[in-house]
Amino acid sequence: MIPVLICVLISLTVADSDLDTAYPDLELSRTIYVTENGPQLSVVAKESKVVSRRGGNATLPCRIQRYPSMPPNHKMRIKWTKLTSDYLKEVDVFVAMDFHKRSYGSFHGRVHLQGSSPMDASLVITELTLEDYGRYKCEVIDGLEDGTAVVSLDLEGVLFPYFPRLGRYNLNFYDAEKACRDQDAIVASFDQLFDAWSGGLDWCNAGWLSDGSVQYPITTPREPCGGKSTVPGIRNYGLRDKEKNHYDVFCFTSHYKGRFYYLIHPSKLTYDEAVGACQKDGAQIAKVGQMYAAWKLLGYDRCDAGWLADGSVRYPIANPRRRCSPTEAAVRFSGFPDKKHKLYGVYCFSGHD
Structure with missing residues (x-):
């Protein structure tokens, strides 16, 4: 990677002694140009989304671009995390530094670096589960330099609305999670619901999604489902109380x-x-x-x-x-x-x- 020259404009406000006497309200601005070398390391993913299936394998791309003049660093750290639906928490997946490698939680024994070259930080996940679906962050730290890239892992599958024998609107969020698990599925994401709606799903009963929101897809607007005058789309009740509020649920399963x-x-x-x-x-x-x-x-x-x-x-x-x-x-x-x-x-x- 070629270093980039960054020009920083710094405006300094000064009062000229002669002009200040004649024009007390007049101020002059002088601009000082400061240049420095730009970042010498970057992290890129050639694909932003990878699609696989439950039980299969997936390679999440991550490539390190490092300026050749940087001295070798055997302590360069590669870390993969999984981003959660609230975007504030991250789940550790895999860490590597030189010969030291560690996988975490449900990923233990199922993840490793592709390692086709020293600059290849791509993550291989084997025996994919439904819970592996989501967004992953590749982070590389090399001394004072660092960079990140985000890759989405999608699964071929099917979304379906679900309610239990008790009847409609009887599930709080945690009951909804269990209901989907009991039916060999997980609570669907908004992206999965959107894909199903794009494929023609029309369902006039609100259901939980994995981010804690409650929504439902309508392709044919009608009175009980938001009104005839509304446009087709996904109706959104917003985030709801996961313990007190009760709805149906949208589940997602794969091969x-x-x-x-x-x-x-x-x-x-x-x-x-x-x-x-x-x-x-x-x-x-x-x-x-x-x-x-x-x-x-x-x-x-x-x-x-x-x-x-x-x-x-x-x-x-x-x-x-x-x-x-x-x-x-x-x-x-x-x-x-x-x-x-x-x-x-x-x-x-x-x-x-």
């Missing part, structure tokens, strides 16, 4: 390792019989997030209503058709029926959650 399937069974089942039938088949009753992932990411299509782990009954339609889902591809929801009714089949999942 899974395993098999999602409808169990062929000679008779319809109660909920308990459905759980047992999956176990007898060497599997578990499937979760809502697994059905959405199979439907959206694998094109799973089945016009048979079946039990899921949360006690709901749903079925996935990838190819709209009469009597199944005539107008749109969707996961159809049949509610939370009495668990003792033998009216439905069951969806199972075998493999790793």
Whole structure:
């Protein structure tokens, strides 16, 4: 990197003795030019966003540009952190200085520097989880010089609105987090909700997002959803009290390792019989997030209503058709029926959650 000459303008206000006598209110400004070498180290990311999938790997780019005249420094420090939704807290991910390296928390054993050259500070993350989604900061400190770059890690996946058997608007933020986890998902971010809305999602019930805000997406304005005179968009209730306020939640899930399937069974089942039938088949009753992932990411299509782990009954339609889902591809929801009714089949999942 070539050093940059920076010109600093400093205005000094002085009073000229002769002029001051004749014009007491007149002041003269003199400008002094000061030059110095600019930064000799910078950090850049050739891509601002990297897209991968759960269970896969990702390389977050980070390149050090260091002026050749700088003396070698074996104590140059490379640190990666994950930025949280409130932008005030950072989670340590990985630190390296010379031969000393350390990974932290859930990243332990899953992260390392790509190290294609001494100036390559790119971070490799293996066995990606849903929680790995987000923004990461690469920081390099070399003596008195330092630089940072920020990279976003996105996951291929699907967003879905969710409420539990208790009914709508029964989840505070922490209940919402648990509800998504129980369905093999995480609370969605605003960016994920925006992408879903851009893809046509229209949902007239407010839900929690990962930053603690409550929002909902509308593509067809109407009276119960902000009014007919409003424009399409994402309605925003703002940040809400995470303990006292109760809403639905928007969850996000990605690819899974395993098999999602409808169990062929000679008779319809109660909920308990459905759980047992999956176990007898060497599997578990499937979760809502697994059905959405199979439907959206694998094109799973089945016009048979079946039990899921949360006690709901749903079925996935990838190819709209009469009597199944005539107008749109969707996961159809049949509610939370009495668990003792033998009216439905069951969806199972075998493999790793």
